[in-house]
Amino acid sequence: MEEDIIKQLKKLQGIEADKRFTEQSRVLIIGARKQKSIWGVILKNVELGTSFALAGILVITILGGFSAWRFLSPLKLSNLDTTGLKAEAQAVDIQIQLTNLRYDEIAGAVESTTPSAESKNAPVKIWAGNTSRGQQKETGTLATSSPSSEVLSIDEALEKLSE
Amino acid sequence: MLDGEAYIIKCAVGGDSSAFGLLYDHYQPKIYRFALVKVSHREEAEDLTHQVFLKAWQNIESYQDLGFPFSSWLYRIARNHVVDYYRTKKITESIEDIDPKKTPVEHSVHSNLLEKLEIERVKNAIGKLKPEYQDVIIMRFIEDLPIRETALALDKSEGAVKLLQHRAIKELKKALSGSIQD
Numbered sequence A: 001m002e003e004d005i006i007k008q009l010k011k012l013q014g015i016e017a018d019k020r021f022t023e024q025s026r027v028l029i030i031g032a033r034k035q036k037s038i039w040g041v042i043l044k045n046v047e048l049g050t051s052f053a054l055a056g057i058l059v060i061t062i063l064g065g066f067s068a069w070r071f072l073s074p075l076k077l078s079n080l081d082t083t084g085l086k087a088e089a090q091a092v093d094i095q096i097q098l099t100n101l102r103y104d105e106i107a108g109a110v111e112s113t114t115p116s117a118e119s120k121n122a123p124v125k126i127w128a129g130n131t132s133r134g135q136q137k138e139t140g141t142l143a144t145s146s147p148s149s150e151v152l153s154i155d156e157a158l159e160k161l162s163e
Numbered sequence B: 001m002l003d004g005e006a007y008i009i010k011c012a013v014g015g016d017s018s019a020f021g022l023l024y025d026h027y028q029p030k031i032y033r034f035a036l037v038k039v040s041h042r043e044e045a046e047d048l049t050h051q052v053f054l055k056a057w058q059n060i061e062s063y064q065d066l067g068f069p070f071s072s073w074l075y076r077i078a079r080n081h082v083v084d085y086y087r088t089k090k091i092t093e094s095i096e097d098i099d100p101k102k103t104p105v106e107h108s109v110h111s112n113l114l115e116k117l118e119i120e121r122v123k124n125a126i127g128k129l130k131p132e133y134q135d136v137i138i139m140r141f142i143e144d145l146p147i148r149e150t151a152l153a154l155d156k157s158e159g160a161v162k163l164l165q166h167r168a169i170k171e172l173k174k175a176l177s178g179s180i181q182d
Helices: A002-014 A019-031 A038-072 A082-113 A122-131 A133-144 A154-162 B005-013 B017-039 B042-058 B070-088 B113-127 B131-142 B147-154 B158-181
Strands: none
Touching: A002 B017, A002 B113, A002 B131, A002 B158, A019 B017, A019 B042, B005 B017, B017 B042, B017 B070, B017 B113, B017 B131, B042 B070, B070 B131, B070 B147, B113 B131, B113 B158, B131 B147, B131 B158, B147 B158
16 A cells, blocks of 8 residues: 555656746746846945944943043042042031030030039020020029029020120 | 766856756756645746745855755755745635645646546645645655655654654555545
């Protein structure tokens, strides 16, 4: 059975294309080959050269990018004025110290006007009570009851402190 | 294989149109048969054959003689064209539904009417098989390609080709016995 099938298949070898089609197709195919022009060759070379050049630029950009950045960058980190920075930092510290100093001065002055242990909260009272007259009176009496020789009113104490 | 094929191919690769003409004369009937069995229509098989050789001629510079036969390169192009043909063509009629009586009886070579009908019956039975079975049957039994060359053309191992060949014959038997019953 298998041999019969193979014999039948061999018969298909007799199939051929139409002779007219074969001749026409042959002529058309051979005539259809694109002729290479000089311009085509030049264009191809230019394309190749351009691609190589672009690849080279890319490699240079990647490799030299970091070192070039040091010169081209607007930040210019290498030209930083370190002494200026130090001075600025010190100035900031001084301001902080001055602020603390001022606070200490205020606290010290108030403490000096309130010698008794009972009136530990007096500086707060004086400071906060600067706005109302009633409180002014209260603190005023406190101040007069202090044992120190120099008696100051709240307003005077504040003026001194502000100096 | 063509006598002095390696030299002819070398000349054709170099742009010698007469050398390619020789290759065309030798391989055109094989590619035409392959296309005809695959598509079952004479005009379409002619178109496909023309396209295969046109593409081969336009791209012959890319052909490299790596020990593969030239025919396997051509069969590869032909297979790709057949795949494209079925992909792009709106098939209004399935190949399996084609009535053998509708397909044109081939050529003047076959003088005997009974023989022509027998050829048509076999051709239609092959058309009912899976594409890879068709390829193996055409290459191995119609074109008598060796297993190695068939394997190269189909991009399969030689063992796979032997297996496919066995299965294809088995399926063809069934198809032919079915056509007798019809």
